[in-house]
Amino acid sequence: MLSPELPNCPELTGCAGCAILVEKFMVTVRFAPSPTGYLHLGSARTALFNWLYARHTGGRFLLRIEDTDRSRSDSRFLEEILRGLRWLGIDWDGEPIYQSQRFSLYREKARMLLAQGKAYMDGRAILFSVNKGRTVEYEDIVHGKISVATDEIKDQVLVKSDGSPSYNFACVVDDADMAITHILRGDDHISNTPKQILFYEALGLEPPRFGHMPLILGPDGAKLSKRHGGVSVEEYRKEGFLPEALVNHLILLGWYPGEEHEILTLEEAVRLFDIADLNAVQAKFDMQKLRWLNAEHIMRKKTEDLLTLIKEQLGAAGVDFSGMGDDYLLKLIDLYKVRMKTLREFVGLTECFFRDDFSVEEEGRKKYLDKQESRKNLGLLADRLEALQEFTARAIEEACRSLAEEKGLKPASLIHPARMAVSGRTSGAGLFEMMELLGREKVLTRLRGAWR
């Protein structure tokens, strides 16, 4: 699909004139990070929406690295930002452009304005003179008409004394040079926009369309801080969040896909996205909703696709799973897939499968294991299980229930102590499935295990 501005041409398929038109009207957006920090949620969301728009319209999504402040820029940050984008599923077209390599272009444009009397020297810097007494007006994609009196705008630095360009000037020169058609960015840039429009006018250029998305707030309504989820995208990965979930939440924080589509994938988002529906209201980041979305995406994901991620979590937690085959891990993941909100939680949930000295809940131990009666029953259960032909969940359950019946017990009074003995926890996956996976030997040892 093409940009809405594209003239109606029924023969858009082939002719050379149309090819030029297509090129000219193709949506071109960009993400322009400054490599002076990590990729945080706010910038990730900005990148995401630009990308969604490009992919939805079949346009281009370009990358521009705003590294004009060389002392603060660091390639480590850049790498982390690019890694973060890739992880989220955001790809870009062509090679990134680096502002640090284009200083001569900015200076040339500034000298042009100087020569035209639209700018003046101030020491070694070049300043743009703003004509007072009028208003700059533009139609914001998300906010509608926005107008500002030029009296509110003071003369703007184009080139600093050290020869580097100011942010606003480099931004305009590059956006024009890259043929950017739409700029989606944070609300914090609203007041930059009139200044930039003035530059476009002075340079004799047509400004692109601007859209300013409200900033994401922390749960307390204040700016997203480290304390409240305002950490890098990388942190969320380490915490065990799926990129699908993070992207999903970021999308919901700026655009509403409809009641039927709250849980969606990037592909669905690309298909459904409509730039006209961007929210104009600032939204608070909601960790609960993120966790819920994460759980939903984990449940929907194929177990095989979870395997590598789970191994990463186990490895990061120092769990030794070298003795376990993928088949075993796959079954284990199946057992806990609907029980974790984050991948990291898997590690704690499944401790009893990886070590015999797993931790034991005190409450549960007192309630179920410290009783003489329970121990005796567990011993009996162990004997039954030992005699089993096949050690399957089905057979185990049968043995367990018939034992309970013979003893005149409720199955639960056998099951709860058994779960405690086998896993050290009062909650978890189905007892019989756990036992089958654990294997007869471990189960018998633990059931008979004198409660350490």
Added chain:
RNA sequence: GCCCCUGUCGUCUAGCCCGGACUAGGACAUCGCCCUUUCAAGGCGGCAACACGGGUUCAAAUCCCGUCGGGGGCGCCA
């Protein structure tokens, strides 16, 4: 201080542009019930909002004005 953006359940939102079908719908969270060997998952249900004050109108969540609240900006940072 000045300028700009913004205000529907605790949170994300639908509805607002094109007033009436809104006893304001959905989702997360929370509470209860069902299912059940536990915990989840799933199903069912409950609680819960049009910031406030004026207009306009037969009629306002929807249009207008003001107040208050929230956020952002006012760098030779980006």
